[in-house]
Amino acid sequence: MSAISVENVWKEYGDQVVLENLSLQIADRAFVALVGPSGCGKTTFLRMILGQERPTRGRILLDGQPLPPEPGPDRGVVYQRYSVFPHLTVGGNVMLGPELRGARLTGRRFGAARRRLADEARAMIAAVGLAGSEDKYPAQLSGGMQQRLALAQALMMRPRVLLLDEPFGALDPGIRADIHQLMKRLWNEVPMTAVMVTHDLREAFTLATRVIALERLRDRPEERERYGARITRDISIWPPRVAGQRTSFDPPEGAEPPL
Numbered sequence: 453m454s455a456i457s458v459e460n461v462w463k464e465y466g467d468q469v470v471l472e473n474l475s476l477q478i479a480d481r482a483f484v485a486l487v488g489p490s491g492c493g494k495t496t497f498l499r500m501i502l503g504q505e506r507p508t509r510g511r512i513l514l515d516g517q518p519l520p521p522e523p524g525p526d527r528g529v530v531y532q533r534y535s536v537f538p539h540l541t542v543g544g545n546v547m548l549g550p551e552l553r554g555a556r557l558t559g560r561r562f563g564a565a566r567r568r569l570a571d572e573a574r575a576m577i578a579a580v581g582l583a584g585s586e587d588k589y590p591a592q593l594s595g596g597m598q599q600r601l602a603l604a605q606a607l608m609m610r611p612r613v614l615l616l617d618e619p620f621g622a623l624d625p626g627i628r629a630d631i632h633q634l635m636k637r638l639w640n641e642v643p644m645t646a647v648m649v650t651h652d653l654r655e656a657f658t659l660a661t662r663v664i665a666l667e668r669l670r671d672r673p674e675e676r677e678r679y680g681a682r683i684t685r686d687i688s689i690w691p692p693r694v695a696g697q698r699t700s701f702d703p704p705e706g707a708e709p710p711l
């Protein structure tokens with residue numbers, strides 16, 4: 453089954469057409485990289501999958517069901533910056549989502565349930581390489597550490613779909629390479645479908661199973677009321693990458709802690 457099904461989706465803001473008639477099937481466990489010029493509607497597209505925006509026309513299905521009208525725990529998101537809460541520690545950030553979800557369902561968690569959650573949070577923090585930083589605040593972390601924290605925070609909710617909006621765009625090249633390895637490993641080990649916006653083609657081809665380009669083919673000011681961005685390239689990575697399986701093209705893994 454296709455995890456995300458985008459059917460004839462248009463998005464307009466006022467009299468401006470942003471996205472024009474997009475149709476796209478994203479397979480379960482795919483890793484899609486979305487590239488395209490600034491302002492072509494990449495973030496708008498992610499926000500529609502997240503449920504923060506509604507298509508003007510058309511529809512988006514998740515596992516065959518219409519998207520709930522609001523963002524939910526089945527969809528996690530990591531932004532370029534500021535995905536984490538500055539007033540909470542690393543541990544507090546990672547626990548917050550499950551705590552709020554638990555509070556909604558059953559009241560506060562006590563005793564064994566809380567300890568289990570704390571153990572899970574510690575394992576997740578270790579999985580993204582932040583063991584030992586549990587009590588630090590985001591401002592005390594480097595940019596790369598903050599993005600790893602944002603990944604841990606999103607993954608704690610076990611999302612079916614992870615949405616990434618230029619998550620590594622602000623990082624130095626060396627740190628980016630490390631976090632790419634981490635991202636690959638997480639995608640291999642955590643059952644999720646990922647859609648990532650990036651400006652960096654190399655990053656797109658390093659991580660994705662499929663690279664999709666959005667572009668406005670007609671962009672004169674008077675055309676913006678009728679034409680939006682469309683899918684102009686749709687490239688499947690060769691050799692195919694399959695979640696949970698490494699190919700000989702992937703760099704060997706170092707000794708990393710299991711998730």
Ligand SMILES: Nc1ncnc2c1ncn2[C@@H]1O[C@H](COP(=O)(O)OP(=O)(O)OP(=O)(O)O)[C@@H](O)[C@H]1O
Nearest residue numbers: 465466470488489490491492493494495496497649
């Ligand atoms: N809430 C909104 N109200 C009105 N117009 C909007 C809104 N959100 C986005 N837009 C417009 O939609 C277009 C696409 O914006 P979007 O942020 O999706 O682009 P993008 O591809 O993510 O760009 P970038 O690469 O710079 O992040 C822009 O022209 C923007 O001004």
Ligand SMILES: [Mg+2]
Nearest residue numbers: 494495496617
């Ligand atoms: Mg954007």
